[in-house]
Amino acid sequence: MPVQSLVPRLPPAAWRILGADALSAVGTGLTLPFLMVYLHTVCGFAVEVAGSVLATFGLVSLVGNPLGGWLSDRCGPQRPLVAGLALSALGTAGWAVVSQPWHAFTAATIAALGISVCWPAQSALLASVVETHQRTSVFSVGHMTLNMGLGTGALIAALLVDPRQLGTFTLLYLLDAVTFLAAAGIVALGAPLSGAGSTRGPQEGAALRDRQSGYRHVVRDGVLVLLWLITALLVTAGFAQFHIAIPIVAVEAGVPAHRLGMIFAVNTIGVVVFQLVALRMVRSRRRTRVAMILAVLWAMCWCIVILAVRLPPGPLVLATLLTASAVFALGEVLLAPTLPALVNDIAPERLRGRYNGAHTLAYTVGFVVGPLLSASALGNGETVLLLVGLTSVCLATVPLIYVLERRLNPAVNLTPGRLAGSDISDDDPNVSTPAR
Incomplete structure (x- = not known):
């Protein structure tokens, strides 16, 4: 099957946003793997201080995600996205001049605020510049290009970085800042990005009422609350x-440190290779059923990691963890076509920013709570107990997803695809989407 046949047709505005995101992801890939090393080894901060700096990202995002959603509804998502990218550039450039802990906390706060505002704004903007039937495609392609950017940046950084030379880290953070600024320019310059399905006319009164109620309207939406959970x-x-439990298991099993990159490379390559294939495979299927498969695949991943824990040290452990990484990637590619697209399909146009802000907050909460739980379990030597718990949580979402399915409009839940008895695909501009 030709690769070009897998790439969905999207409007130029969508590709412009996705291109900017991929560019900034290259910069993030340059620096993200080395931030802890930079703070501890190069800057000389204690591990506890460096860890606290990293925790700042999650804490600031608890404020930034709702703020980004609110700003997107107040003044459109394009402006908050540009402002967030500019803030991210400023914070990232600040890493290059860190010499005291307060410098690091300041840089982390600015960068985290910018990134956390960007995320819901970008999701709202992407959803608004495409037709309803294209949202599954645009979020899938976005996840793929994000991983391509991160992987490319990590490869470049591996060639440039030298832990013994401060100058190489300074170069990486300045390059990261440049990619954020370039992304901001791509989004800001050129034709204004306007929504393909914005709400006007008779709904203006409802828009005013909803904006006045703000996030109160969002938290009263039972479907969104269930999606959030x-x-x-x-x-x-x-x-x-993924970046905590698997490396710990690998190190405890005697896998050489330089082999850890292979585990993450398999995941990144898997996402890039499988994402567009998965997009074609989920067409005309219920998003909730696809999400159930995702949950089961991630549970399988942790079961495979448990197997790796039980194996004697040797090459078989690495092979088992590589398999787990690939299985995780198979589940990961099913996330973008389902949950983010569902959020934007149930969101009123006038509250799209807040809906995305709330949904993004679920990611932030997960990234804050997850490491705390794993640190507690791993610190007490309860690796297997942690992995069993992760498996159980993934499986526990399956009945919740079924409850969600019962509450969704079937037309909203169905992934756009080929119409029955027709050769028209979901990319065809003449295809209409069933009303909710």
Whole structure:
């Protein structure tokens, strides 16, 4: 199957946003793997101080995510996205001149605020510049290009960085700042990005009432609250653990440190390779059923890691962890076409920013709670107990997803795809989407 046949047709505005995001992801890939090393080894901060600096990202994001959603509804998502990217550039550049702990906390606060505002604003903007039937595609492609950018940045950094030379780290953080500024320019310059399905006319009164109620309207939406809970649980037991639990198991099993990169490379390559294939495979299927498969695959991943714990040290442990990483990637590619797209399909146009802000907050909560739980378990030598718990949490989301399915409008839950008895695909501009 030709690769170009897998790439969905999206409007130029969507590709412009995705391109900017991929560029900033290259910069993030340059620096993210080395931040702890930079703070502890190069800057000379104690591990506890460096860890506290990293924790600042999660704490600031608890404020930044709702703020980004609110700003997106107040003045449109394009302006908060540009402002967030500019703030991210400022904070990232600040890492290059860190010499005292308060410098690091200041840089972390500014960068975290910018990034946490960007996320809901970008999701709202992407959802608004495409037609309803294209949202599944645009979020899937966005997840793929994000991973491509992160992987590319990590490869470049591996060639440039030298832990013995401060100058190489300074270069990385300045390059990261430049990518954020370039992304801001791409989003800000050129034709204004306007929504394809914005709400006007008769709904203006409802828009005013909803804006006045703000997040109170959002938290009263039972479907969104259930989506939020499912997302928070999956992130806590999934994304938040992947870069913690698997490396710990690998190190305890005697896997050489330089082999750890292979585990993460398999995941990144898997996402890039499988994402567009998964997008085609989930067409015309219920998003909730796809999300159930995601939860089961992540549970399988942790079961495979448990197997690795039980194996004697040797090459078989690495092979088992590589398999677990690939299985995790298979589940990961099913997330973008389901939960983020659902959030934007149930969101009123006038509250799209707040809905995305709330949903993004579920990721932030998961990334804050997840490491705390794993640190407690691993610190007490309860590796297997942690892995069993992660497996159980993933499986526990399956009945919750089924409850969500019962509460969703079937037309909203169905992933756009080929119409029955027709050769028209969901990318065809003449296809109409069933009304909710």
